[in-house]
Amino acid sequence: xxxxxxxxxxxxxxxxxxxxxxxxxxxxxxxxxxxxxxxxxxxxxxxxxxxxxxxxxxxxxxxxxxxxxxxxxxxxxxxxxxxxxxxxxxxxxxxxxxxxxxxxxxxxxxxxxxxxxxxxxxxxxxxxxxxxxxxxxxxxxxxxxxxxxxxxxxxxxxxxxxxxxxxxxxxxxxxxxxxxxxxxxxxxxxxxxxxxxxxxxxxxxxxxxxxxxxxxxxxxxxxxxxxxxxxxxxxxxxxxxxxxxxxxxxxxxxxxxxxxxxxxxxxxxxxxxxxxxxxxxxxxxxxxxxxxxxxxxxxxxxxxxxxxxxxxxxxxxxxxxxxxxxxxxxxxxxxxxxxxxxxxxxxxxxxxxxxxxxxxxxxxxxxxxxxxxxxxxxxxxxxxxxxxxxxxxxxxxxxxxxxxxxxxxxxxxxxxxxxxxxxxxxxxxxxxxxxxxxxxxxxx
Numbered sequence: 078x079x080x081x082x083x084x085x086x087x088x089x090x091x092x093x094x095x096x097x098x099x100x101x102x103x104x105x106x107x108x109x110x111x112x113x114x115x116x117x118x119x120x121x122x123x124x125x126x127x128x129x130x131x132x133x134x135x136x137x138x139x140x141x142x143x144x145x146x147x148x149x150x151x152x153x154x155x156x157x158x159x160x161x162x163x164x165x166x167x168x169x170x171x172x173x174x175x176x177x178x179x180x181x182x183x184x185x186x187x188x189x190x191x192x193x194x195x196x197x198x199x200x201x202x203x204x205x206x207x208x209x210x211x212x213x214x215x216x217x218x219x220x221x222x223x224x225x226x227x228x229x230x231x232x233x234x235x236x237x238x239x240x241x242x243x244x245x246x247x248x249x250x251x252x253x254x255x256x257x258x259x260x261x262x263x264x265x266x267x268x269x270x271x272x273x274x275x276x277x278x279x280x281x282x283x284x285x286x287x288x289x290x291x292x293x294x295x296x297x298x299x300x301x302x303x304x305x306x307x308x309x310x311x312x313x314x315x316x317x318x319x320x321x322x323x324x325x326x327x328x329x330x331x332x333x334x335x336x337x338x339x340x341x342x343x344x345x346x347x348x349x350x351x352x353x354x355x356x357x358x359x360x361x362x363x364x365x366x367x368x369x370x371x372x373x374x375x376x377x378x379x380x381x382x383x384x385x386x387x388x389x390x391x392x393x394x395x396x397x398x399x400x401x402x403x404x405x406x407x408x409x410x411x412x413x414x415x416x417x418x419x420x421x422x423x424x425x426x427x428x429x430x431x432x433x434x435x436x437x438x439x440x441x442x443x444x445x446x447x448x449x450x451x452x453x454x455x456x457x458x459x460x461x462x463x464x465x466x467x468x469x470x471x472x473x474x475x476x477x478x479x480x481x482x483x484x485x486x487x488x489x490x491x492x493x494x495x496x497x498x499x500x501x502x503x504x505x506x507x508x509x510x511x512x513x514x515x516x517x518x519x520x521x
Contacts, residue, residue: 089290101478417450439465
C-alpha cells in the first residue's frame with residue numbers, strides 16, 4: 078500500500094517486525110509487553126530529533142564550550158570586576174550573557190563564533206595588562222596575587238587539556254581561539270549534513286538498556302529518509318512536530334525523568350490563548366463542562382486552572398484525571414500546537430476515562446484529524462476505544478486515513494510481529510475475547 082509516511086523496524090526489544098503506516102490515525106493493539114510503548118518512543122524521538130536537529134547540535138556545542146565559558150566567567154569575576162571603569166565591567170558581563178543565550182537561539186553560527194573570538198581577544202588584552210600589573214605588585218602582595226595568576230594560568234591549560242607548563246600566554250590564547258573555531262566548524266558541519274549519529278545517540282540515551290534496532294527505516298512518499306544504515310538524515314516534510322502523551326498525571330510535573338513529559342509541559346505552559354475553534358468548544362461545552370487555561374499567579378503559584386460551567390474555579394491538578402486528559406488536548410489546541418504537520422502519540426488514551434468519555438475522546442481524535450489534519454499514533458487495550466475510532470471515523474468520512482494493527486506473539490517466544498489489519502478490527506476483538514474466556518475459566 079502506498080503511503081505518505083511509514084516506519085519499519087525489526088528486532089528491537091519485544092518488536093520482532095513492524096511496518097507501520099502513519100498517514101492519519103494509526104491504532105495498534107496488543108497485550109502488555111508487546112512493544113507498543115517502544116514503538117511510541119521510537120517515533121517520538123525520531124521526529125523530535127528531525128524537527129529539532131539544529132537545537133540538538135547547539136546544545137552539544139554549548140556543552141563542548143562549557144569550560145571556555147566557565148573560564149570567561151571566572152575571569153570576569155576575578156579580573157574584570159576589579160576594573161575601575163564600570164562600563165567595562167558591565168559590557169563584559171553582557172557579552173558573556175549574550176554568548177550563553179545566543180548559542181541556543183541564534184540561527185547564525187558564523188556570527189556567534191566571531192563574537193566568541195572578539196571576547197577572547199578582549200580577555201587576552203586585559204589578561205596581559207593585569208599580569209604585568211600584578212607582577213609589579215607581587216613583591217608587595219606576596220602570595221595572593223601570585224596564586225591568582227597561577228590559578229588563571231592553570232585554568233587556561235585545563236581548558237586546552239594542555240599539560241605543557243611552559244606554554245606562554247600568546248600560544249595559550251591562540252589555542253583557545255582555535256578550539257572555539259573548531260567546535261563551531263564541527264557544529265555547522267553537522268547542521269549542514271545532519272548525520273544519523275545524532276539520532277542514534279538520542280536513542281542510546283532513551284533505551285540505555287538495549288541495543289539499537291537491527292533495522293529502522295522511515296519512508297516518506299515511498300522514498301527512504303531515515304535509516305540507521307544511512308549516514309545522514311533527511312528533513313521530513315509531512316511532520317514537523319511530535320507530541321507524546323502517556324498519562325494525564327504528567328501535567329505540571331517539573332524536571333521529571335521522562336524527557337517527553339518535560340517537553341509536553343513546556344508546550345502546555347506557553348499560555349498562547351488565541352486558537353479556540355469548534356473542537357475546543359466541543360471539549361468545553363459538551364464534554365468537560367468547563368474551560369482550562371494556564372494562569373500566572375491566580376493561585377499561590379502559577380497554575381493551570383479549570384473554570385467549571387457554573388463559575389467555580391479549581392486548580393486543574395485537583396480535578397478528576399479524566400478532565401486532565403481532555404484539558405491537555407484543550408491546551409494544545411489553544412496554544413496552536415495541533416495542525417496537519419503534528420504527530421500526536423497517545424499511549425493508552427482510554428486510561429482513567431469513564432466508558433462514556435472513552436467514546437468522547439475517540440470522537441475528539443477523529444475530529445482533530447478530520448478538521449486540522451493532526452496525525453495520530455494510538456496504542457490501545459480498550460474495545461470501546463477501538464470501536465469508536467473505527468465507526469466514528471467512518472461516519473465522519475475519514476476512514477480511508479485510519480489503519481489498525483495487532484501485535485501477535487511468535488510461538489514459543491516473547492517477541493511480536495505487527496500485523497496490518499487495514500480497517501478490519503475483528504482480530505483485535507478476538508484478542509479481547511481472551512478476557513471473557515478467563516472470566517469463564519476463573520469465575521464459573
